[in-house]
Amino acid sequence: METRPVxxxxxPGQDLLVELERLFAQSKAGAGCILTCVGSLTTAVIRFxxxxxSATLTGHFEIVSLTGVFSPDGAHCHLSxxxxxxxxxxxHLMEGCRVYTTAEIVVGLLPGMRxxxxxxxxxxxxxxxxxTIKPDEE
Structure with a gap:
């Protein structure tokens, strides 16, 4: 099955991890991944x-990279x-990362996987x- 992009x-002000987890939960998918992300933050909370x-950094930051996978059990994401x-x-991306101007994200939902x-x-x-799951189990 093909990846379904969302x-x-x-x-500004939205929490990066909270919103990613909300997006994935709303999809009701069994598996997903981050395909790409560009944007900026005023607060970055990272576990090195x-x-x-975790460490909390404040200022103006560009999101250089965001990678990760999603499961119904939660997300595992890394941020640069x-x-x-x-x-x-x-x-490790933690809750509390606040968007500065934008975060433009494409998530891939993975049908046939959990x-x-x-x-x-x-x-x-x-x-x-x-x-690997059958379509009728999704």
């Missing part, structure tokens, strides 16, 4: 690699941003499980 534009806590000097930071996130005893985290 495009959305977020407005191997850190238990750059500041006015071109310095780039990235990590993503879940059961606890992985090897890592201790809920990790992606990919299932």
């Amino acid at each position: 495009a959305v534009r977020l407005h 690699a191997n850190r238990p806590e 941003i750059s500041d006015g000097e071109g310095r780039t930071l990235g990590g 993503f879940t996130r059961p606890l992985d005893t090897e890592t201790g985290y809920p990790e992606l499980k990919v299932e």
Whole structure:
């Protein structure tokens, strides 16, 4: 089955992760991914690699990259941003990222697939499980 694209534009002040999760939940799809995103933020909340806590950054940032997958269990997304000097930071996207002027996003819904996130005893985290499903199970 083919990927079904869904495009959305977020407005100033909207929370990037909250709106992405809302969009996916409304689709009632079993699996999805981010195809592309361009935009800007005034607040970025990122959990950097191997850190238990997130960092909150304020200013004006360009969204350089946004990648991720969606399941009914939640989203797993990574964000890269750059500041006015071109310095780039990235990590795990957290709630609290506020759109500055726009965020133009295309999400791909994946018919015939279901993503879940059961606890992985090897890592201790809920990790992606990919299932192929029949059209009548969607």
